[in-house]
Amino acid sequence: MVCCYKKSISSFRILNNLKMFIKVFLLSICLMGFVAFLMSIKILFKKNGKFPNIHIGGNKEMVKRGITCATSQDREARKK
Numbered sequence: 001m002v003c004c005y006k007k008s009i010s011s012f013r014i015l016n017n018l019k020m021f022i023k024v025f026l027l028s029i030c031l032m033g034f035v036a037f038l039m040s041i042k043i044l045f046k047k048n049g050k051f052p053n054i055h056i057g058g059n060k061e062m063v064k065r066g067i068t069c070a071t072s073q074d075r076e077a078r079k080k
Contacts, residue, residue, distance in 0.1 A: 043049040056062050056069040068076075 043051060053059075056067060057072060062068075
């Protein structure tokens with residue numbers, strides 16, 4: 001009798017741990033989806049919304065100073 005009792009307790013613990021893992025996993029997936037939605041509100045609901053240009057060549061101040069990214073510099077060097 002004792003052997004079967006221990007086996008059922010350990011399987012009960014495993015089942016509880018699995019249920020807790022699934023709850024936390026689903027909660028984290030929902031939370032990440034919500035955060036992604038919040039980050040994209042401006043892009044989704046603004047007319048002609050688009051992602052901001054974060055490339056160095058798209059920054060006016062960087063262009064004024066003649067600063068370019070390494071990829072652009074490499075491309076120019078290979079042309080010469």
